[in-house]
Amino acid sequence: MCSPQFSMNYVSMRMVTRSQSRGPGAGPPGSGEEAATIQRGGEASAEGRKSYHPVKRQRKAQHLNVAYEASDGEKGEGTKPLKAPSWEPQDWQQQLANIRTMRSGKDAPVDQLGAEHCYDPRVPPKVRRYQVLLSLMLSSQTKDQVTAGAMKRLQAWGLTVDSILQTDDITLGRLIYPVGFWRNKVKYIKQTSAILQQHYDGDIPTSVAELVALPGVGPKMAHLAMAVAWGTVSGIAVDTHVHRIANRLGWTKKMTKSPEETRAALEEWLPRDMWREINGLLVGFGQQICLPVRPRCQACLNQALCPAARGL
Template sequence: MCSPQESSMNAVGVRMVTRSRSRGPATGQQGSREKPAPLRREEAAAEGRKSYSPVKRQRKAQRLNVAYEASEGEKGEGAEHLQSPAWEPQDWRQQLENIRAMRSGKDAPVDQLGAEHCYDLSAPPKVRRYQVLLSLMLSSQTKDQVTAGAMQRLRAQGLTVDSILQMDDSTLGTLIYPVGFWRNKVKYIKQTSAILQQRYDGDIPASLAELVALPGVGPKMAHLAMAVAWGTVSGIAVDTHVHRIVNRLRWTKKATKSPEETRRALEEWLPRELWSEINGLLVGFGQQTCLPLRPRCQACLNQALCPAAHGL
């Protein structure tokens, strides 16, 4: 039964409600290991409410976060969800369109030598997925050109889980050199390959949590593996390029200190339909224009819109 106050508010067609929102990045979805890997980069909020009643004496006014719903005549039956403008960076849509325009040529190293281009197209799906994961493991702290060269040498030897496990550490090290931290990567590749053989029949896991649990596989690699190998958008892959550019454009509420912190902040507001695009777009932009040192601001369409442009 409605209180007098509630009846009065319904009469004028609005309702005051407190609101509780929760939102966060989606977790990886379990994929079937039997389906052919798409090997392409492509994939809400619970609303709570509570009412309150007036009290005769209230010593201290209670501050409420309020929003207004349309009256029952303006909405369908059972439409309970409130939508309020979430935080988003100023001018981000125009900045994104400008970056797309600058990247329209698709001629950055990542466009020809990224993880989507390092596997053997003629190999069975399971082997292709393994090669995608290995290329991502090699790519950490390494330029795409160097990673692609290492993958080419490995594939010439027959790049499968079994061939890697049969290869001695010295030979593997020679084949992947000079990728960054190649000695550690020899160890991680051997450990991960053994796990894949023992637990996954030589395939790679189809969930984000299982991928991150593998030796030498970080969040960025896992998100890219989910996208490229399994066709599942599990989150935004953030590397040093994406981390740098997002902070220069002020695409987070406050400056972030690590790629993983940047990923969480970016996923809070960036529409999910853009998650699969943003990594390749910004990585190539960082390779060609928004360089770590001496960025080419004069040639950037975002020069007037970039908060960091005048300070660089």
Template sequence: MPAKRKRKAQRLCVAYETSDGEKSEGADLPVVTVWEPQEWQQQLTNIRIMRSKKDAPVDHLGAEHCCDPSAPPKVQRYQILLALMLSSQTKDQVTAGAMQRLLAQGLTVDSILQTDDNTLGKLIYPVGFWRSKVKFIKQTSAILKQRYNGDIPASLAELVALPGVGPKMAHLAMAVAWGTVSGIAVDTHVHRIANRLKWTKRMTKSPEETRAALEEWLPRQLWSEINGLLVGFGQQICLPTHPRCQTCLNQALCPSAQSF
């Protein structure tokens, strides 16, 4: 039986229309451009200027400032995760106060597991949803002791699998505790500001939807910066209600400024 002849690979030729309407072959495939918002670079520069003093609550009360610097790295990572769990729907000042009370008791996986629910509730009150957080903290601490030798997981998937740990907390834990940028951490401030500046192709309905939309176009080297930058901006100027547009350097560039 005669051997099969190899088929010659066909070269893809693309026809395109020239200025005089004639077709030409052999042109390169068109370059697909990634969507990006108008004037976002200038808007970002202005936000950096407005945030240059680093004097927003997040700058000195964020999770990275709520751990004991003298504790072993493993314990610090656990404390950072707990601070992030407490911070959900809670002002930074309230979270910091709760962390101070916990640290005064000696904050480790074992100490939390040995603390009864009633005492733990009194220590973290008045953080938002404190009763649920007591339950989540106990459950997560037990898992960390059983599966991770008292440390926290070093992967996003394992972090979000922990009770009471959402995507924003997990991305921040990866960045702050492990020094790894796994994605953009989007909370209510980032979600609100991204929509006001039209940094998404269309209005997004949730922080997770906003995260996916931002990651489609925002250069990866900016991912680690954007959370702290926009959170502080949202705490000081781009407030949820009655934003201080008159003091904002982006007033003329903001698509939403006229609506306030």
């Protein structure tokens, strides 16, 4: 007869747990609810792809504090409930409602020329996703109007992975000029396109970690690519507009020094169902009213609620 202790140990050995994580080969949990979201088609499967993790950029990817939106399959038994934020800005809901009112016209450059408007809807889904990524790479330190112009010239030339790799650097430079840092972007576009061809069958990666490992792709671009190309909300996309406005409104517990610090600070308290809209909302607000220099505080509905406006 087995001892009670032996029986307990035997039962313990039989216990198993179910993993809630998604394997690296699982497809992206796209929502499919946004008009701007690109349909995956048959190319969305990650089967047969080789993960690309260059050694020299691995450290950067490891240090990203990425918050991922759980898919429907991940919201079942065993998931931890979201905790209420320990801190949130004063008057942020009224400030946000005022910004929505000021942005109701949807007439800022980002509304017509942002990444969700820069791809050719007539091409296959895999090519659309590639075009979304390239538009984001071109947009860094560049006005939306200039990025849109470069994308139109590239599309007229032939904007696919193969066509870009067959284009010489001088011609590619002429096509994207005058985007900011166009010489560096020629190099990054060529390097990234080669990686996509060799490791992703011409498609773009399905995770933030793999996207930021590509040459010339930063966290803001990666989160926007996930949202626009894959329909997945992986985090808040923070550029200079969002970074500036969040600090002016007091939406960070303390002043932040970089967009990545701002992203982490916002994700600590801003409800997840607002993560997708906040980039376009604040970018357009920053393009029209909350300008980098000489903000139009007199025309802002948040003038009485904004700490920065009271100090001007």
